[in-house]
Amino acid sequence: MRFLRRSLTGVFLLAVTLALVAWAGEMVRGAIVARMNEEPRSFPQRERVIAVNVITLEPQRLIPELTVFGELRSLRTLDLRSATGGIVLEASPDLVEGGTVTSGQLLLKIDPAQAEAARDRASADLQDAEAELRDAERAVTLAADELAAARAQADLRAQALVRARDLETRGVGTTAAVETAELAASSADATVLARRQGLASAQARIDQAQTRLARAEIGLAEAERDLAETEVTAAFDGTLAEVSISPGGRVTANERFAQLVDPDALEVSFRVSTAQYARLLNQGELLNAPVEVSLDVSGVDLRATGTITREGATVGSGQTGRLLFASLDDAAGFRPGDFVTVQIAEPALDGVALVPATAVAPDETVLIVGEDDRLSEAQVQLLRRQGDDVIIDVGAVAGQTIVAERSPLLGVGIKVRPIQPGGVQTEAAPEMITLDADRRARLIAFVSEGRMPDDVKARIISQLEADEVSSETVARLESRMGS
Template identity: 25%
Template sequence: MAHFPRSFTAVSCLIVTSLLLTACDNPQQQTSSPPPAVTVYTVASQPIGDYREFVARTSASQEVDLRARVEGEITQINFTEGGTVEAGQLLFEIDPKPYQAALERARADLSAARASATQAAADFQRGQELSPRGFISQSDLDKLRAATDQTKASVEGAQALLEEAQLNLGYTSITAPFDGQIGKHLYDVGTLVGPSSAPLATLQSIDPIFVDFQLEEGTYVSYLQQQANNTDESGQPALDLSLRLPNNEIYGELGSLNFADTRIDSTVGSVNIRAEFPNPDGLILPGLYVTLIAESQDKAEAPLIPQSSVQESQLGFFVLTLNDQSQIEQTIVTMGRRIGAMWVVESGLDSGQQIVIEGLQKVRSGITVTAVEKTVDPQTGVVMDLPGNQ
């Protein structure tokens, strides 16, 4: 078998390699990868006002400790602990029998006093008739007059004792003074209680619920100066008051200011302010730490974007935007307040622009992408399909 020279073999290898490279450079033979897919959000604006947040605490709009006003044994407890009661509902009953007996005695004493007063008045009248004829001395007439006055006083005293007995009997039934929620009872049936005992239970009204917070004295003075020019028709300050609950959700009801203290607390240099919020479902309980958000009703349009779309570098906050050629651009933005899962953009973005909210790790400035538009739940930040694409 003939042997080819080594030089011919080397040349053959170079030719084969060149052909392979040429085939790789042929666009028809290459496999091109598609542009990366990202999820985009179309920026929208909404009216946003100046605002401020305060650490606040909730309290009941009405609260009362239910106490025993007479001594006796608890015979009934007519409520469910932690439940709702209505005004006038019987809550506790203290054994009424001793007080019923005392009431009957007081009635009998009053009847006896009235009988004595009637007799004394009759004796005095006869004495007045007999005195001019000389049948009774002036001294005896004076005694009859004194007896009449004394029996009248006895009637008044007996009447007072009767009213006291009626009150004491009424105190054996402890009723709810207003609608509200009642807590745990501290005494059981059969326990002897009295005026010196601890409260039997606590009743609270939580609709509306009060929210207490503090305002610095300088801010409060400015607020008073501007109040006359910034009030609505009802005389209330032109503010929208809302609450952020401990689970970071915004409460669904708006509140209003209803009290400002008449003096400054000199120890901290602030004034106590109170707002009230409707609480028909009893969602807010007294004692919660909440965030009170006060926002001016004088609002201006500002873009809102999902917080998850904002990134930060040495230059500050930025987002990835999509231009008309479906290319990614890095846009520096100035951020304002956060509202739920959204973030107010003070500058850098306009309504209608599209920003990347998913797939951020797959893209960089200048590359072309395939965009899928979706929306975002403003409270939870969950990415959702557009209504027409579901």
Template identity: 30%
Template sequence: MIRRLIPLFIIIAGIAIFQLLKLTRPEPEPAGQTERSWPVQVMEAEFDAWQPALPVYGEVAAPDLMTVTAPVSGRIAERPVSEGSRVARGDLLVALDPADVEPVLQQAEAEVADLRAQIRSEQIRVETDRKALAREQAIRENARRQLERTRSLQGSNLASQRDLDTARDAMEQAELAVTLREQNLAEHPARLDSLEARLQRAEAALAAARRDAERATATALFDGVVARVEVAVGDRVTANSPLLSLYQPRALEVRARIPARFAQALEKSLEGGQPVQATSEDQRYRLALTGFAGESDPRGPLGIFRLREDQSGLRPGDMVPLVVLRPAVDSAVAVPYSALYGSDSLYVMTEEGRMHRVPVEQVGEALREGGYYDALVRSERLQEGDLIITTHLPNAIEGLKVTVAEAPGAETE
């Protein structure tokens, strides 16, 4: 009987212990609503004068690119350089076969020599004509006196009509000879002028032939780099055909399209004597704006930048991302773009740990050492030392509770 009651006693004891624990438990604190606080990163507002960075893309150009052309038709005899070759002033670039150049030069020299000989002959001829004219005038005078004597004799019936005709013919022949000689002498200046004009043309042709002969062997006029090669040894070329081109690495420039809304301020800086500097995005190259191209388009003018230091690695046609430093702006703060909401506001953290919206004006960008950009903003409602919230919260609103989160990578104590 007792064994049957043992399970019942165990159940009753368990119920009694449960009731005892229930009666002696501590009273729980009343539950209440707690406001959530959002962790954020902050930065102190530090006002300073900044030069806004203007990112643009520029193309490397060689304004003094020199193209060597063939002065005459001929065959390429030598071409010791190739594309990309570095040459020094005076180095041979390309040469035409002398067999194609020398005949033209020799022909021009022969033409000059022939005309000089003709001029000498004309000068000798005029001296001879002057002497001959004096003799022929004397002969004419004798013929005139003979004609007068014959007429006198005929009047006395001492000369026949035939004698008179003979004397008259001799007089006319002597007169004709004098007339022709005088005509030759009168035409001498014109003949001499014509020969001298032909000589000048021939001498000009000779000078051109000599110049072409010299240019048939082209040498570098400066230390440079061969950009393009158009011919090979053995090729036949015509006059004025391009053979190769050469540029000076030190004279390379970068041309970049400057947006129209910034170009005027940059141009005013140059006119005021304030240099406008630029760097490549990787900080490898430093440049200076020297001016703008003469033509523009609706996007803006082309800015011309000269490299200030090393140009190694740059070639005409390369694209270079540039950062142009615009005129400085005062009282600006550089903030990460994550701090901005739209383009005209950010939030600061109040002393009570609440978000407070501040309207700002974005005045440009600031290039950081890591190659990234921060926004440059300023506002009369932003104070030095204000804690600017840099964490972008999708639910950001005026008065939202926030706490300063530990910066990533910070050591914990």
């Protein structure tokens, strides 16, 4: 009996188990069939609206600014050199790096002993030349007197010859007497010729003495100039640089010992591209465009204004563009060699607008905010780049509102919410709907049973109990409910 009872109990439990398994399988199958047969759920869809910064294109007159980099240089720079060599006896206290000197100030004095000795020798040579000239002049006078005496004697000899021939004709004189008179006359003529040669030699001696005197005067002038050049003075007011000498040192002839720079007469040299250079031309002539030079010194900008004056004659080996020069009006604080930023004012442009560079695409198009705040695309002409901004030709898009900052999310046909510059972004008023009783009850029940903080539940339930409820709130809750 015990065995039969246990067997029947086992069979009963097995039957109950099989029945439960079958019932569970039927429930799973029914749930799957119901899920597959039910209609797809539809959730309310809303168009995505993107907030964008916009600007309005207003045609105006703008002066583009071309920004380049340049180097300051002095218009007056003089190398100070010693014309003669020697030991430095005296140097100005201002003969130091950065020393300020005035025009005519004595900077350096070299030992003048050799120069004075040379000057004295030249002076002595001049005295010798003057004495030689005086002696030559006296010799000419004596030679002229000797020539006059010789001519007088020749005249007497000629008269004696005439008398001798007359006496011979009358038969009183002899032939020997005539021959003697002829020899005497010939000898007198030879003496006259010799005296003439002596006079010519004396006159030539005067010319040589005058030439020697001129050379002596030149030598003395050079010696005095060399003596004066033992003292070096400043040619103009300026500042000294690259000083390499001190008292007691020795300098050689033509050695540069310092450089004199005029810090007030400054100009800036800078290089521009060929395209930029073309914009600074007016009928082929370079414009005297105004420039502004700036230098950032410990957060304080040094600024100066000037005008373009000239351009380089050649491009230069391995260079491109054009080298321009501009003189500065007042460059207080600047020094030659400063690397500065140069801003050049180009000719003014009419009918243009200054917009952020992010508003213009690489293909020179902009996005226009049209009707219903939807975007459309328009073509513009890019004229200049000004740092983070660009200058465009407004043309047909004058008065239109464009997107100031483009992004990959924006395109033609996209609906946007414009934000004007300096304005405060205001949220669009949410769409309000009226709920029926069943829908309101389901939403309230879902919120009450949800895992939310009590204060959040209370706030949402108070919104659901109102006559009109935000469509965004309803859509968000129903998406979480799954129905």
